[in-house]
Amino acid sequence: MDFSIIMTDLSVYIEHLTKEARQASFAMSIASSEAKSFALNAIAARLDASRDQLKSANAKDLERSSDAGLEQALIDRLKLDDIAIDQMVEGIAQVDRLADPIGEITDLSFRPSGIQVGRMRVPLGTIGIIYESRPNVTADAAALCIKSGNSCILRGGSEAIESNREISKAITGALKETDLPNTAVQLVDTVDREAVGQLLKADEDIDIIIPRGGKGLIERITRESSIPVIKHLDGVCHVYIDESAEIKMAIEIALNSKASKYAVCNAAETLLVDSCMASDVLPMLGQEYKKIGVEIRGCKQVAELISDITLAIDEDWHEEYLGPVIAIKVVDGLAEAIEHINAYGSHHTDTIVTNNYENSRQFLKAVDSATVMVNASTQFADGFEFGLGAEIGISTDKLHARGPVGLEGLTTQKYVVFGHGEVRHR
Amino acid sequence: MDFSIIMTDLSVYIEHLTKEARQASFAMSIASSEAKSFALNAIAARLDASRDQLKSANAKDLERSSDAGLEQALIDRLKLDDIAIDQMVEGIAQVDRLADPIGEITDLSFRPSGIQVGRMRVPLGTIGIIYESRPNVTADAAALCIKSGNSCILRGGSEAIESNREISKAITGALKETDLPNTAVQLVDTVDREAVGQLLKADEDIDIIIPRGGKGLIERITRESSIPVIKHLDGVCHVYIDESAEIKMAIEIALNSKASKYAVCNAAETLLVDSCMASDVLPMLGQEYKKIGVEIRGCKQVAELISDITLAIDEDWHEEYLGPVIAIKVVDGLAEAIEHINAYGSHHTDTIVTNNYENSRQFLKAVDSATVMVNASTQFADGFEFGLGAEIGISTDKLHARGPVGLEGLTTQKYVVFGHGEVRHR
Numbered sequence: 001m002d003f004s005i006i007m008t009d010l011s012v013y014i015e016h017l018t019k020e021a022r023q024a025s026f027a028m029s030i031a032s033s034e035a036k037s038f039a040l041n042a043i044a045a046r047l048d049a050s051r052d053q054l055k056s057a058n059a060k061d062l063e064r065s066s067d068a069g070l071e072q073a074l075i076d077r078l079k080l081d082d083i084a085i086d087q088m089v090e091g092i093a094q095v096d097r098l099a100d101p102i103g104e105i106t107d108l109s110f111r112p113s114g115i116q117v118g119r120m121r122v123p124l125g126t127i128g129i130i131y132e133s134r135p136n137v138t139a140d141a142a143a144l145c146i147k148s149g150n151s152c153i154l155r156g157g158s159e160a161i162e163s164n165r166e167i168s169k170a171i172t173g174a175l176k177e178t179d180l181p182n183t184a185v186q187l188v189d190t191v192d193r194e195a196v197g198q199l200l201k202a203d204e205d206i207d208i209i210i211p212r213g214g215k216g217l218i219e220r221i222t223r224e225s226s227i228p229v230i231k232h233l234d235g236v237c238h239v240y241i242d243e244s245a246e247i248k249m250a251i252e253i254a255l256n257s258k259a260s261k262y263a264v265c266n267a268a269e270t271l272l273v274d275s276c277m278a279s280d281v282l283p284m285l286g287q288e289y290k291k292i293g294v295e296i297r298g299c300k301q302v303a304e305l306i307s308d309i310t311l312a313i314d315e316d317w318h319e320e321y322l323g324p325v326i327a328i329k330v331v332d333g334l335a336e337a338i339e340h341i342n343a344y345g346s347h348h349t350d351t352i353v354t355n356n357y358e359n360s361r362q363f364l365k366a367v368d369s370a371t372v373m374v375n376a377s378t379q380f381a382d383g384f385e386f387g388l389g390a391e392i393g394i395s396t397d398k399l400h401a402r403g404p405v406g407l408e409g410l411t412t413q414k415y416v417v418f419g420h421g422e423v424r425h426r
Numbered sequence: 427m428d429f430s431i432i433m434t435d436l437s438v439y440i441e442h443l444t445k446e447a448r449q450a451s452f453a454m455s456i457a458s459s460e461a462k463s464f465a466l467n468a469i470a471a472r473l474d475a476s477r478d479q480l481k482s483a484n485a486k487d488l489e490r491s492s493d494a495g496l497e498q499a500l501i502d503r504l505k506l507d508d509i510a511i512d513q514m515v516e517g518i519a520q521v522d523r524l525a526d527p528i529g530e531i532t533d534l535s536f537r538p539s540g541i542q543v544g545r546m547r548v549p550l551g552t553i554g555i556i557y558e559s560r561p562n563v564t565a566d567a568a569a570l571c572i573k574s575g576n577s578c579i580l581r582g583g584s585e586a587i588e589s590n591r592e593i594s595k596a597i598t599g600a601l602k603e604t605d606l607p608n609t610a611v612q613l614v615d616t617v618d619r620e621a622v623g624q625l626l627k628a629d630e631d632i633d634i635i636i637p638r639g640g641k642g643l644i645e646r647i648t649r650e651s652s653i654p655v656i657k658h659l660d661g662v663c664h665v666y667i668d669e670s671a672e673i674k675m676a677i678e679i680a681l682n683s684k685a686s687k688y689a690v691c692n693a694a695e696t697l698l699v700d701s702c703m704a705s706d707v708l709p710m711l712g713q714e715y716k717k718i719g720v721e722i723r724g725c726k727q728v729a730e731l732i733s734d735i736t737l738a739i740d741e742d743w744h745e746e747y748l749g750p751v752i753a754i755k756v757v758d759g760l761a762e763a764i765e766h767i768n769a770y771g772s773h774h775t776d777t778i779v780t781n782n783y784e785n786s787r788q789f790l791k792a793v794d795s796a797t798v799m800v801n802a803s804t805q806f807a808d809g810f811e812f813g814l815g816a817e818i819g820i821s822t823d824k825l826h827a828r829g830p831v832g833l834e835g836l837t838t839q840k841y842v843v844f845g846h847g848e849v850r851h852r
Binding site: 030109125257369372375419 | 452455456529535537539541543546548550551633634654672675678679681682683686687768777788790791792794795796797798799800801802803805806807811812813824825826828829830838839840841842843844845846847848849850851852
C-alpha cells in the first residue's frame with residue numbers, strides 16, 4: 001500500500017504498518033551482509049540525489065514551525081541544509097562500514113553428551129522508534145535497523161513531517177531497487193498523536209520501542225507501552241574527588257565533566273568531594289567554575305571555601321540542570337559518596353578521581369550505574385567514544401541493554417546446537 | 427522484623443519485604459565470593475540438620491493437600507522425604523561449586539582517547555520468584571540468587587506453605603551466622619493470593635520476576651506485572667526431517683524428542699517431514715510411536731502412510747500435548763518447514779535432521795526460536811545439558827535472557843572505564 005493513501009481509520013492504518021513490519025522482519029533477518037550493504041548505499045545515494053526535494057520539504061516545516069512560534073533551539077535542530085544532508089549521507093556510509101553483527105556465533109563448546117552448544121547473534125525483529133525534531137534521525141535509525149537485520153517503524157515529530165516524508169520516500173525508493181522488502185523501513189505518515197498510543201500497544205508485532213527526545217515524551221512512552229522500552233530518563237551524573245586524587249587531574253575532570261557540553265545527558269550535575277580534599281581543591285575549582293560562568297549550589301562546607309554561592313537544597317542533589325549549574329557536596333569519604341550516588345543519581349554515569357587502588361575497585365563495584373569510571377570525564381559515556389561505532393541511545397535500565405546502545409542493542413542471541421544424532425538418555 | 431508477625435495490612439507487609447530486599451541487595455552486590463560460599467554452606471548444613479522439622483512441616487502440607495483433594499501428581503511433587511532433602515542439600519553444594527559470575531570484566535580495550543573501556547558483570551539487584559508446589563524451589567532459588575549477588579523474595583504455593591516456612595527458617599538462620607544480610611532471602615509468609623498482585627507492582631524495589639509453574643500462573647503474572655518477567659508460556663517444539671536426513675538418525679531423534687520425557691517443555695509436539703522422505707521414514711516411525719503408546723494426529727499424507735491415525739485439525743499444530751501424542755505433517759521442503767515453525771511454534775526449541783550443509787545453515791538462521799538445533803534431540807534444551815551448571819527457567823522472550831537461564835540470567839553488565847585523567851575535547 002502506498003503510504004500517501006489517506007487512512008480514515010487510524011487503528012487500521014497502524015495495524016497495517018505493524019503487520020507489514022513483522023512480515024518484513026523475516027526477510028530482513030536472513031538478509032545477507034551484501035544485500036544490507038547494497039541497500040544502505042542505495043539509500044545514501046538517493047538522499048544525496050534528493051537534496052532539492054529535501055530542502056524544499058524542510059522549508060515547509062521550518063516555515064510552519066516558525067509561524068507556530070516554536071523556540072529557536074528546536075528550529076535549529078529541525079533545519080536540513082546541505083551540511084546536515086552531508087552528515088546524513090556520511091552517517092549511513094559509517095554504519096555500512098561497521099561489521100555485520102548478525103550470525104556471529106560465540107562460546108561454541110562440546111558438552112559431555114556430544115552436542116556442541118553456542119550462541120548466535122540474531123536481530124530483535126521489529127523496532128519502533130519514536131523521536132522529536134531532528135529529521136536526520138529518520139535516516140540514522142533506518143540505517144542502524146537495516147544493518148542489524150531488523151525492520152522498523154519510525155514515528156518522527158509533527159514539526160518535521162514534510163522532511164521525514166521526503167527522507168522516507170528516498171529510503172523506500174532505494175529499498176525498491178534491492179531484494180530487501182521495501183516495508184523494512186516505514187514512516188508513520190500522520191501527525192495524529194494517537195498514532196503513538198496505537199504503536200505502543202502493538203506488542204504482537206513490535207519487539208522493542210526506542211524513544212529519542214525530551215523527558216516528557218519518554219515518560220509518556222514508558223507509561224503507555226506494553227512493549228519493552230530502551231530508555232534513559234535522566235542523566236544525573238557525579239564526579240567524586242577521593243582522598244588521594246591528584247589535584248590537577250581532579251580539577252580538570254570536574255570542569256570537563258560539567259562543561260565540555262552542558263546540554264548532554266553525560267554532563268556531571270553533582271560534584272562530591274572528600275572532606276580531606278575540600279580545602280585543597282574547592283577554592284581553585286570555585287574560581288574556575290566562576291570563570292566559565294558555572295553557578296555553584298553547595299552544602300555549608302562548600303560555602304565556607306567558595307564565596308558567593310547559593311546553598312543547595314535537597315532538590316539540587318536530584319537535579320539534572322543540563323546547563324551551567326553544578327551542585328557540590330563535601331562527603332566523609334568513599335562510603336558516603338557511593339551511598340549518595342546510588343540514592344540521588346540516575347544510574348547513568350559516575351566517575352571517581354583517585355589514586356587509591358582499593359577505593360577505585362570499591363567504587364567500580366558498588367556504584368550501581370550504567371557506566372562507572374575511574375579518572376576520566378563523565379562526558380566520555382557515548383557510543384562512539386566507547387567504540388560501538390554507532391549510538392541509538394543510552395539506557396539506564398538493567399535489562400537487555402545498559403549504557404550506550406549501538407548495533408548490539410538491536411540484536412539478541414539464540415542458542416544453537418550442532419549434533420550428529422545425539423539423543424538424551426535419562 | 428520476624429516473619430512470623432501477623433501483618434494486618436498486606437500492602438504494608440509486602441512493602442516492608444520489598445524495601446528490605448532492596449536494602450539487602452546493596453550489601454549482596456558487593457559481597458565477596460568467600461562470603462557467598464560461606465553462606466551457601468551454612469544453608470546446606472542447616473537444611474541437612476533440620477530434616478525432622480522439614481519432614482514434619484511437610485507432613486502437614488501433604489495432609490492438608492490430600493484432604494483438599496489435590497491431584498496425586500501435585501502431591502508427589504510436594505513431598506519432601508530424605509531423598510528430596512538430599513537433593514536440596516546437594517543442589518546448593520552444586521551452586522556453590524560454580525564460578526562466581528560477579529565482577530568478571532570482558533572486552534576491555536583502549537580507545538583512541540586513551541580511556542580503557544570494558545564491561546563488568548554485576549547482579550540485577552532484587553529478584554522475585556513466584557512458584558508452585560515443589561518446596562525444593564525455595565532452596566534452589568535462594569542459592570542461585572545468593573551466588574549471583576542478588577537479594578530475593580520467594581513466593582511459593584499455598585499448598586507448600588509449611589514446608590517453605592521451615593526451609594526459609596533454615597535459610598534465615600544460616601544467613602544470621604554470616605556477614606550477609608539475613609534479609610537477602612525472604613519468604614512471603616502468607617497464603618493470601620493478593621500478595622502476588624502486590625509484589626508485581628513493586629517495580630521500584632524488584633528488578634525482575636521469575637515465575638515457575640503452570641501456564642495459568644505465568645499468564646496471570648505476565649498480565650499483571652509492571653516488572654519485567656523472564657518466562658516461557660509454551661513449549662511447542664518441532665523436529666523437521668529434511669530431504670537428506672539419515673533415516674536411522676531421523677527416527678531416533680523423532681522418538682527421543684517426543685518420548686524421552688513427555689511432560690517437559692522441551693519435548694517435541696510436532697514432527698514435520700519433507701515429502702520426499704515421508705515414505706522412507708513415516709511407516710517405520712509410525713510403528714515405533716505405536717509401540718510406545720504415542721498417539722498420532724497427522725495430515726492426509728501421513729494418514730496414507732500410517733494406518734489408524736487421527737486426522738489433525740488446525741489446533742493440533744498449536745498444541746502443547748505434554749503427553750504421549752504427536753502431530754505429524756508432511757511439508758514441501760525446508761522453506762515450508764521454517765514457515766510452519768515460525769507461524770505455529772512457541773519459539774522455544776526446534777531441530778532439523780539433515781545432512782545438507784546449506785539447509786542446516788538456513789534452518790539455524792531462519793528459525794526464530796530460543797534454541798535451534800541440527801541433528802540433536804530437542805530434549806537437550808536444558809541449562810545443565812548446555813553447561814550452565816544451573817537452571818532457573820527457560821525464556822522464550824527475546825530480551826535479556828533467551829533459552830535456558832542459568833546464573834548469567836540473574837546478572838547484567840555495566841560499562842567500566844579506566845582512565846588516567848582523560849578529558850573529552852569537542
